[in-house]
Amino acid sequence: MINYINSIDNIEKEKLHGFFVGWPNPPSQEKHLEILKNSTYIWLAVKEEGKEVVGFINAISDKTLSSYIPLLEVLPEYQGRGIGRELVKRMLHTLKDYYMIDLLCDDELTPFYKSLGMFKSSGMLVRNYSQQEGRG
Ligand SMILES: CC(C)(COP(=O)(O)OP(=O)(O)OC[C@H]1O[C@@H](n2cnc3c(N)ncnc32)[C@H](O)[C@@H]1OP(=O)(O)O)[C@@H](O)C(=O)NCCC(=O)NCCS
Numbered sequence: 001m002i003n004y005i006n007s008i009d010n011i012e013k014e015k016l017h018g019f020f021v022g023w024p025n026p027p028s029q030e031k032h033l034e035i036l037k038n039s040t041y042i043w044l045a046v047k048e049e050g051k052e053v054v055g056f057i058n059a060i061s062d063k064t065l066s067s068y069i070p071l072l073e074v075l076p077e078y079q080g081r082g083i084g085r086e087l088v089k090r091m092l093h094t095l096k097d098y099y100m101i102d103l104l105c106d107d108e109l110t111p112f113y114k115s116l117g118m119f120k121s122s123g124m125l126v127r128n129y130s131q132q133e134g135r136g
Helices: 029-038 083-094 107-114
Strands: 002-005 041-047 053-061 066-074 100-102
Touching: 002 083, 029 053, 041 083, 053 083, 066 083, 083 107
Parallel strands: 066 100
Antiparallel strands: 002 041, 041 053, 053 066
């Protein structure tokens, strides 16, 4: 059974295991917790038993006009069960009063986000790969 929660209370770093799949230099579990704590909004998919986190989404915002969704991930063994869709739905509802709700994604994921009411645009970005583990 999966529960959805929007608070990091009672979630220790040990409950954040196995994320950032495929990242050469992933943030540590400690840094992951820091990311969630410092985000403006989060939703977590948590196993009822053991309270491990199996999926998460975060958003950062100016709290007036704009919001940005940097990260969404579901652990590989929990993918394909609707958890990712539920996390995005919940976050879009949380952000519904903002003028701007932006995210960047690979082309292959545009049908997923389109089906959740988003539209495709173009973006520009910088990636400082030396900082992939998180700012020191
Ligand atoms: C993207 C991700 C969060 C989806 O989570 P999930 O729990 O597997 O998603 P759901 O079970 O809710 O599936 C939603 C739909 O997206 C589709 N989908 C998921 N990943 C996809 C991919 N990589 N390419 C194309 N479609 C994909 C599924 O086929 C499904 O379609 P359906 O509803 O028509 O069957 C998950 O695959 C993941 O963590 N991927 C790695 C990290 C990542 O890419 N994050 C997105 C950053 S923008």
